[in-house]
Amino acid sequence: MTIRDRLSLQFTLLSALLLFVVLAGIYLLTERYRRIDFRARLLDRAVTHAQLFLAQDNMSAEKFRDVQNKYPLSLPQEVVRIYNDSDKPVFIQIQNGSYQWPRGIIDQARKSRLSSWQEGEKFTCGLYYIDNSGNFTILASAVDTFGQQEMTQLFWVMFVAFFISIFILFFTGRLFARIALSPMIKVMNDVKFIRSTSLDKRLITKEGKDEINELAVTFNNLLEHLEQAFEAQGSFVAHASHELRTPITAIIGDVEVTLAQPREAAEYRSTLEGVLTEAEKLSELINNLFELAQTNTGITEFRELRLDELLWQIKDEWSTRFPDSHIELHYTLPEDTRKYTVQANNYLLFVAIGNILRNAIKFSNNGVVECRLFIQNNNPVISIRDGGIGISAEDLRNIFQPFFRGGNTFGYGGFGVGLSLADKIFRLHNVRVVVLSELNRGTDFQLYFNR
Numbered sequence: 001m002t003i004r005d006r007l008s009l010q011f012t013l014l015s016a017l018l019l020f021v022v023l024a025g026i027y028l029l030t031e032r033y034r035r036i037d038f039r040a041r042l043l044d045r046a047v048t049h050a051q052l053f054l055a056q057d058n059m060s061a062e063k064f065r066d067v068q069n070k071y072p073l074s075l076p077q078e079v080v081r082i083y084n085d086s087d088k089p090v091f092i093q094i095q096n097g098s099y100q101w102p103r104g105i106i107d108q109a110r111k112s113r114l115s116s117w118q119e120g121e122k123f124t125c126g127l128y129y130i131d132n133s134g135n136f137t138i139l140a141s142a143v144d145t146f147g148q149q150e151m152t153q154l155f156w157v158m159f160v161a162f163f164i165s166i167f168i169l170f171f172t173g174r175l176f177a178r179i180a181l182s183p184m185i186k187v188m189n190d191v192k193f194i195r196s197t198s199l200d201k202r203l204i205t206k207e208g209k210d211e212i213n214e215l216a217v218t219f220n221n222l223l224e225h226l227e228q229a230f231e232a233q234g235s236f237v238a239h240a241s242h243e244l245r246t247p248i249t250a251i252i253g254d255v256e257v258t259l260a261q262p263r264e265a266a267e268y269r270s271t272l273e274g275v276l277t278e279a280e281k282l283s284e285l286i287n288n289l290f291e292l293a294q295t296n297t298g299i300t301e302f303r304e305l306r307l308d309e310l311l312w313q314i315k316d317e318w319s320t321r322f323p324d325s326h327i328e329l330h331y332t333l334p335e336d337t338r339k340y341t342v343q344a345n346n347y348l349l350f351v352a353i354g355n356i357l358r359n360a361i362k363f364s365n366n367g368v369v370e371c372r373l374f375i376q377n378n379n380p381v382i383s384i385r386d387g388g389i390g391i392s393a394e395d396l397r398n399i400f401q402p403f404f405r406g407g408n409t410f411g412y413g414g415f416g417v418g419l420s421l422a423d424k425i426f427r428l429h430n431v432r433v434v435v436l437s438e439l440n441r442g443t444d445f446q447l448y449f450n451r
Contacts, residue, residue, distance in 0.1 A: 047127065050129045314357055
C-alpha cells in the first residue's frame with residue numbers, strides 16, 4: 001500500500017469516525033428531547049383532566065373554556081384514570097377501556113406527588129392533586145407514536161447520509177492525498193536522476209518553511225556533503241598517488257643510473273644512501289596514510305586519560321627524535337586530577353598532538369616550543385605555541401586538507417598529512433581546535449577538550 005493510499009484510508013476512517021460520533025450525538029440528543037417533550041405533554045394532559053373534572057369551581061369561565069378546548073387534543077393510545085384516596089376510580093366518563101393500574105403504582109404516585117416512568121413504548125406519569133372536594137391521584141399513559149416515526153425517519157436519513165458521506169470522503173481523501181504528496185513525488189522523481197557523476201545537481205527549493213521544502217533543503221545539504229566527500233576522495237587519491245610516485249621514481253632512477261655501467265664502491269654507497277633516504281620518506285608516507293585511514297574505521301576504545309601525563313609522553317618522544325629541540329611544558333592545574341582527565345584513545349591523541357608538536361619544532365627550526373595545559377570554563381585546554389615561520393591567512397583555511405602545504409613551507413620536509421590526520425582525531429574526540437598565526441611570528445594551536 002502506497003503512502004497516498006494509507007493517507008487516504010486514514011483520512012476516511014478518521015472522518016467517518018468523527019461523522020459517526022456527530023450523527024450519533026445528534027440522534028441521542030434528539031431522542032432525549034423527544035422523551036422529555038412527550039413526558040411534558042403527557043403531564044399536561046393529566047393536569048388538563050384534573051382541571052376539567054376537579055377544578056371547575058375554582059377557575060374563571062375564560063380559563064375553563066381554555067381547558068375545554070385543550071381536552072379533545074388527546075395523545076395516541078391515551079389512558080387516564082383519576083383515583084380518590086380509597087384507590088377507587090372516579091369520573092367514569094373519562095375512562096377508556098377497562099385498564100386498571102395496580103394499587104402499588106397508585107400508592108407510589110401518591111407518595112411521589114409527581115412522577116413519570118416508561119414501560120416499553122408506553123410513557124406514564126402520576127400526579128397527586130389536592131382539591132377542595134378531596135385528594136385525588138391522576139395517572140395518565142400514552143404512546144409517542146408520531147415521535148417514534150420521526151426518530152425512525154431520522155435514523156434512516158442519517159444512515160444513508162453516513163454512507164454517502166463515507167463514499168465522498170474516500171474519493172476526496174484520495175484527491176487531497178495526491179495534492180498533498182505531489183511535492184514529495186516531484187522530489188522523488190528529481191532524486192531518481194541524481195547519480196555519483198551528477199552530485200552537482202540540486203533540488204528546487206522555494207521560500208517558506210513547509211516540511212517538503214525543508215526536506216529538499218536537507219537533501220541538498222546532503223548532496224553538498226557527498227559532493228565534497230567525493231571531491232576530497234578524488235583529491236586524496238590523486239595527491240597520494242603523486243606523493244607515492246615521487247620517492248619510487250627517485251629510487252628507480254638512481255638504481256637505473258647506477259646499474260647502467262660499472263661504478264666505484266663509493267658511488268654504489270652513495271646511491272644506496274639515496275635509496276635509503278627515499279625509502280624512509282616512502283615508509284613515513286605509508287605510515288601517515290595508514291594512520292589517516294585508521295581514524296576512519298570508527299575506533300571507540302576510549303579510556304580515562306590524564307592530559308598532563310600524555311603531554312610528558314609526547315615531549316619525551318619528540319625530544320628523543322629531535323635532540324636539538326627546546327620543548328617547554330607549563331601546567332596550571334587544580335589539585336583535582338579529574339578536571340584534566342578525559343575519555344580518549346591514548347594512541348590516537350598521542351599521534352594527533354605529536355603531529356602538531358613535530359610541526360612546531362620543524363617550522364621553528366628547533367626553536368622554543370611552549371606547551372601549556374590549563375583549565376578554562378571547567379574544561380582542559382592545551383596550547384602549543386612556536387615562534388616559527390607562521391601561516392598566512394589564506395593558507396590557514398586549508399591547513400587541515402590532506403596533502404596541503406603552505407606557500408612558505410618550501411625547503412621543509414613533509415607530505416601535508418599530519419594536520420589532516422590530527423583534525424580527524426580531534427573531531428573523533430570532540431575537541432575544538434583554534435589556530436592563531438602570523439607570518440614570521442609563529443603559530444598557536446589551542447585544543448579545547450569537552451569532558
